[in-house]
Amino acid sequence: MTIQWFPGHMAKAKREVSEKLKFVDIVFELVDARLPLSSRNPLLDQILQQKPRLVILNKADLADPQQTRLWQGYFESLGFAAVTVNAHDSSATKRVIQAAKLALKEKIARDKARGLKPRSIRAMVVGIPNVGKSTLMNRLVGKKIAQTGNKPGVTKGQQWLRSGTDLELLDTPGILWPKFEDPDVGKKLALTGAIKDQLLHLDDIAIFGLDFFARYYPGRISQRYRLTEAEEALPAVEMLMLITEKRGYKDDYDRGSELVVVEVRQNKLGSFTLDRYEEMGVGSGETRVDK
Numbered sequence: 001m002t003i004q005w006f007p008g009h010m011a012k013a014k015r016e017v018s019e020k021l022k023f024v025d026i027v028f029e030l031v032d033a034r035l036p037l038s039s040r041n042p043l044l045d046q047i048l049q050q051k052p053r054l055v056i057l058n059k060a061d062l063a064d065p066q067q068t069r070l071w072q073g074y075f076e077s078l079g080f081a082a083v084t085v086n087a088h089d090s091s092a093t094k095r096v097i098q099a100a101k102l103a104l105k106e107k108i109a110r111d112k113a114r115g116l117k118p119r120s121i122r123a124m125v126v127g128i129p130n131v132g133k134s135t136l137m138n139r140l141v142g143k144k145i146a147q148t149g150n151k152p153g154v155t156k157g158q159q160w161l162r163s164g165t166d167l168e169l170l171d172t173p174g175i176l177w178p179k180f181e182d183p184d185v186g187k188k189l190a191l192t193g194a195i196k197d198q199l200l201h202l203d204d205i206a207i208f209g210l211d212f213f214a215r216y217y218p219g220r221i222s223q224r225y226r227l228t229e230a231e232e233a234l235p236a237v238e239m240l241m242l243i244t245e246k247r248g249y250k251d252d253y254d255r256g257s258e259l260v261v262v263e264v265r266q267n268k269l270g271s272f273t274l275d276r277y278e279e280m281g282v283g284s285g286e287t288r289v290d291k
Helices: 008-023 043-048 065-077 092-103 105-113 133-141 183-192 202-216 220-225 236-246 253-265
Strands: 026-032 053-058 081-084 121-126 159-163 167-171
Touching: 008 043, 008 121, 026 043, 026 092, 053 065, 053 092, 065 081, 081 092, 092 105, 092 121, 092 133, 121 133, 133 159, 133 167, 183 202, 183 253, 202 220, 202 236, 202 253, 220 236, 236 253
Parallel strands: 026 053, 026 121, 053 081, 121 167
Antiparallel strands: 159 167
């Protein structure tokens, strides 16, 4: 499955991100803690270059804690500052501001030595659709200013927001890259809702999700859908057929697929991480980034 999705507002946002970089001290790159690599836009490394960066692993409450710790260490090993948050948690604001100040400690010290008056940190917030940017922005600001929605493509323009006296935020629309060469990346993004459902076949995504959970989190499918251990060991296609029948949908496999995808997104099968640290070929041979 090759997914191509690059609406006009995303192309415009890419240009505007490049133009606005000079006005900010640091970039907040939001990723989904359930897929820390697959939810990163590779174009951002070209755009952001050497600008100081704080990688925020959002939705950490939905992810596998052990995997999240490994991924946080991975980003730190690249020279980025990194922090894990749940944007719905009141502690997110404090954690992000502290991490930003730590990432910019050398710049802050230089400004102080030059006798410059302290000012709020100016940050640009970037990330692909549906990683929780608007929810985090509203948390940081302390009120509902950024528009939110549990679907990709909600934020369409850039806006400055103030978070107390410590932080000024420049929001940007979510930016996806033009095409996903790796079909598994597309499926992972689809399973978590980063891609509009109209662009894909839900049965493919449901089958992908069932196969993933059976492999990495055995027992959860059988517990949720009342399957036997033997039934959970069946190919994912057959599992989907059983789930559809057991839910009383007869042979309406589209409805069964929608059920599985929605319940995975709602964490009805428990917390999970799709990007498995031990299998993603990371941890060696990476180039550090000078902060």
